[in-house]
Amino acid sequence: MSTELFTILRFELIVCVLIFLLLVMKLMDADKSCKQLLWTVNILLFINFAASFLHIPTATLFNGFFRTNDLIELEKTILNLGVLLIPLLASRWLYKHAEISIEFYILMLSSLLGGFITLSSGHVLMLYLGIEISTIPIAALANFNKHERRSSEAGIKFILSSAFSTGMLLFGISLLYGAYGNLSFDYLQANLTPDLLTLLAFAFMMGGFFFKMSAVPFHLWAADVYEGAPMAVTSYLSVVSKCSIVFVFVSILMTVFQHLSGEWLEIISVVAILSMTVGNLFAMRQQNLKRLLGFSSISQIGFVLVGITGNSILGLDSTLYFMLIYVLSNICFFGVLGAVADATGKEDLNSFKGFYRTNPFLALMMGVSLLSLAGVPPTSGFFGKLFLLASAMGDRMYILIIFAGINLVLSLYNYLRIIKYIFIDTPEEQLCVGRTKVMTATLMFCCIAILCIGFISSVYQYIDWAGRQTF
Amino acid sequence: MEQIPLSHILILSSALFFLGAYGFFARRNLITVLMSTELILNSVNINFVAFNKYLYPEQLEGVFFTLFIIIVAAAEVSLSIAIIINLYRKFKTIDIDDTTTMKY
Numbered sequence: 001m002s003t004e005l006f007t008i009l010r011f012e013l014i015v016c017v018l019i020f021l022l023l024v025m026k027l028m029d030a031d032k033s034c035k036q037l038l039w040t041v042n043i044l045l046f047i048n049f050a051a052s053f054l055h056i057p058t059a060t061l062f063n064g065f066f067r068t069n070d071l072i073e074l075e076k077t078i079l080n081l082g083v084l085l086i087p088l089l090a091s092r093w094l095y096k097h098a099e100i101s102i103e104f105y106i107l108m109l110s111s112l113l114g115g116f117i118t119l120s121s122g123h124v125l126m127l128y129l130g131i132e133i134s135t136i137p138i139a140a141l142a143n144f145n146k147h148e149r150r151s152s153e154a155g156i157k158f159i160l161s162s163a164f165s166t167g168m169l170l171f172g173i174s175l176l177y178g179a180y181g182n183l184s185f186d187y188l189q190a191n192l193t194p195d196l197l198t199l200l201a202f203a204f205m206m207g208g209f210f211f212k213m214s215a216v217p218f219h220l221w222a223a224d225v226y227e228g229a230p231m232a233v234t235s236y237l238s239v240v241s242k243c244s245i246v247f248v249f250v251s252i253l254m255t256v257f258q259h260l261s262g263e264w265l266e267i268i269s270v271v272a273i274l275s276m277t278v279g280n281l282f283a284m285r286q287q288n289l290k291r292l293l294g295f296s297s298i299s300q301i302g303f304v305l306v307g308i309t310g311n312s313i314l315g316l317d318s319t320l321y322f323m324l325i326y327v328l329s330n331i332c333f334f335g336v337l338g339a340v341a342d343a344t345g346k347e348d349l350n351s352f353k354g355f356y357r358t359n360p361f362l363a364l365m366m367g368v369s370l371l372s373l374a375g376v377p378p379t380s381g382f383f384g385k386l387f388l389l390a391s392a393m394g395d396r397m398y399i400l401i402i403f404a405g406i407n408l409v410l411s412l413y414n415y416l417r418i419i420k421y422i423f424i425d426t427p428e429e430q431l432c433v434g435r436t437k438v439m440t441a442t443l444m445f446c447c448i449a450i451l452c453i454g455f456i457s458s459v460y461q462y463i464d465w466a467g468r469q470t471f
Numbered sequence: 472m473e474q475i476p477l478s479h480i481l482i483l484s485s486a487l488f489f490l491g492a493y494g495f496f497a498r499r500n501l502i503t504v505l506m507s508t509e510l511i512l513n514s515v516n517i518n519f520v521a522f523n524k525y526l527y528p529e530q531l532e533g534v535f536f537t538l539f540i541i542i543v544a545a546a547e548v549s550l551s552i553a554i555i556i557n558l559y560r561k562f563k564t565i566d567i568d569d570t571t572t573m574k575y
Contacts, residue, residue: 125536132543136550143554149561153571155554160504163547164495167511170540171488174518177536181527 008059008068011076012120014048015113019106026102038091041105042084042438049084052077058469060122064184067122070466075119075247075320082240082327083112088442089335090232093342097144104144107137108236115244124173124183127248131169131212134241135162141236142229154228161211161221169208175201185256192259202260206267212245215305216274219298223282226294231341234290235334238297239327246301250308250319254471261311268305269400275302276407283414287349289337292414293330296373299411300326303388306404310391313471317464318387324463325372325384325453332369332446335439336362343433349418354427362433363422365443372450374415375408380454387460480521487514501555501565505548512544 006013022041058069087094087105094101114134121127139162143155177183179197192198207218214222226234253264279299286292307318339362340355341347356363372381385408392401435443453459487510494507516537523533559565 125539128536129539129543132547136543136546139550139554143557146557147561152554152558152561156501156551156558159547159551159554160495160501160508163505163508163551164492164511166547167488167491167508167515170512170515171518173536174515174522174533177519177533178522178526181522181530181532183532183536 004059005061007056008061009066010054010056011052011073011080011116012113014051015109015116018044018048019109019113022102022106022109026106035095038087038094038101041102042088042091045084045087049077049080052080064122064186065126066117066120068120069470071251071470072119074463074466075243076116078320078324078327079112079115079119079240079244082236082243082331083108085331085335085442085446086232086236086239088438089235089331090338091438092436093230093232093338096342100144104141104232107141111135111137111141111236111241115240118244118248121248122185124176124185124188127252128166128170128173130248131245132166134244135166135212138233138237138241141233142225144230144233150228151230152228154225157221157228158225165208165211165218167208168204168211172201172204172206172208175204185252188256189258192257194260194263198260199263202257202263203267206264209245209249210271213242213249213301214298215271215301216278216298217271219275219278222298223291223294226297227288227291231290231334231338231347234293235331235338238293238334239330242297242301243323243327246304246319246323250316251470253308254311254316265309265311265395265397268309269397272302272305272309272400273403275299275305276404277302277410280407280410280414284410284417289347289349289352289418292349292418293333293337296411296414297330299407300373302407303385303404306397306400307388307391309397309400310395312391312394313464313467314387314391314394316467316471317460318384318391320463320467321460322384322388324459325380325450328446328449328453329369329372329379329381332365332443332450333373335443335446336366336369339435339439340431340433344431346431349421351429351431352418352421353425355422355431357427358431359433361440362435362443365447366422367419368447368450370415370419374412376412378454379450380452381450383454383460474525477521477525480517480525484514484517484521487511487517499567501558501567504567505551505555509544509548512540516540 056068056073060067094104111134114130118127118130118134121130139155139159142158143152145151175197180188180191211218257264276299279295279302283292283295286295304319304322307322308315337347368379372379375381375385389401389404491507491510495504498504498507519533519537555565562569
């Protein structure tokens with residue numbers, strides 16, 4: 001039993017050990033020699049990522065509170081990939097803040113641990129604890145630049161809105177407890193009936209989830225936090241934490257709330273249309289690139305919700321597939337943006353005029369990631385969006401698909417506007433952005449992955465296989 | 472001895488929840504906003520304990536959930552207070568409108 005425990009809890013245990021190691025390193029003043037330290041930590045993160053390819057059998061632990069299967073393993077691997085790539089791209093920024101770089105890793109890994117617990121939860125209590133563990137460290141991370149006004153503002157906005165959304169989620173959970181008296185997922189799935197109290201509880205819980213995902217009626221915090229937080233934190237927030245919440249949202253809708261699917265399909269369609277439209281329209285008038293990406297990520301969440309309305313195995317597969325591509329494209333984009341902001345302090349659109357003339361490599365990487373986010377054919381973003389729409393098509397959500405089509409055009413405008421600034425306009429000023437070898441390699445990796453994943457069908461087939469094992 | 476009916480307690484907790492929600496959006500002082508979120512969490516606690524005692528007295532799930540909520544809320548508050556103190560050092564104010572620099 002005991003060795004089995006270690007294999008089943010492997011993801012969580014490795015992250016816990018890493019956190020403790022980093023704490024000890026902090027105590028031993030290891031951050032005096034910053035460069036070696038960063039290398040050590042990055043290698044540890046790589047080992048963590050590599051370890052996620054070892055297979056874990058399907059199992060449950062602690063009376064069903066914790067469960068793991070092929071699908072959850074795959075989702076955790078995607079999160080691990082994000083956590084590996086983000087510090088590699090932010091290495092120069094971390095080097096600058098050498099005295100607190102260990103804290104960055106510790107907080108990021110704690111948040112990752114929360115994401116793992118959320119994904120593996122088999123009981124609403126674990127779900128709640130996981131969500132909290134994954135959000136609270138992010139607030140501290142958003143406030144990372146203690147001497148900057150915007151950073152503190154982002155921190156306080158994030159923690160307050162996440163506290164409010166947790167309150168909503170919990171109120172829904174408490175009503176659910178009143179209605180059923182048992183909160184384990186298996187029990188709820190078997191016994192859920194669409195009566196009035198359940199629907200009220202469900203509405204509150206949806207509100208909480210939409211808040212965490214920054215879908216539209218609850219999106220107000222997102223752009224501010226994206227803009228104010230440091231670049232590495234923004235990319236973590238928009239990639240890893242969003243991924244974990246979307247994954248758990250999909251699997252909960254498809255299992256626990258399957259009996260309410262008639263109700264949630266309507267809610268999600270409305271929220272999807274609103275998110276796509278509002279996100280794209282607000283993104284059009286932004287000059288700050290981080291803020292623009294904040295709004296565009298709202299509209300991307302809208303597209304994910306379109307895929308979820310498929311309410312089938314295809315919906316689950318396409319969501320996972322899209323999120324994998326979204327992780328790579330977003331990390332690539334924020335990596336370049338972070339390098340520029342770090343070297344020059346500029347992150348508004350105008351200073352990127354003629355970026356291609358001065359820094360061809362970085363500009364190309366940025367262009368590829370933007371095309372992938374927009375969903376232009378040779379990149380894998382196209383296939384991601386195609387599968388999402390195909391999934392909604394399978395459920396005959398025609399009106400939703402028409403709105404998604406219009407929004408694809410709108411989002412294309414947003415991304416092409418940045419591309420025009422980068423490639424066509426003439427430069428007004430020289431942006432000198434150096435890059436390290438690690439950064440170049442990581443960007444190349446992201447770029448090749450973006451270009452290739454769409455053509456390697458085994459990726460999608462593996463996701464599909466893992467999904468079918470579970471449902 | 473007669474018990475207070477469950478509906479009374481539920482009315483209390485719902486009122487507390489919406490008072491908290493109102494305070495969260497209407498108040499301008501960051502500490503008061505934080506207190507409003509605490510009101511929301513406490514209304515949830517009342518719900519859990521009441522449901523547990525009246526409807527499912529043979530188990531303890533609701534009480535345990537309440538314990539966890541209290542612990543997590545403490546962590547959340549301590550972090551928010553730390554951020555507010557940091558803000559106060561920068562802005563010399565804890566009013567939401569004054570601290571907001573980022574706009575549409």
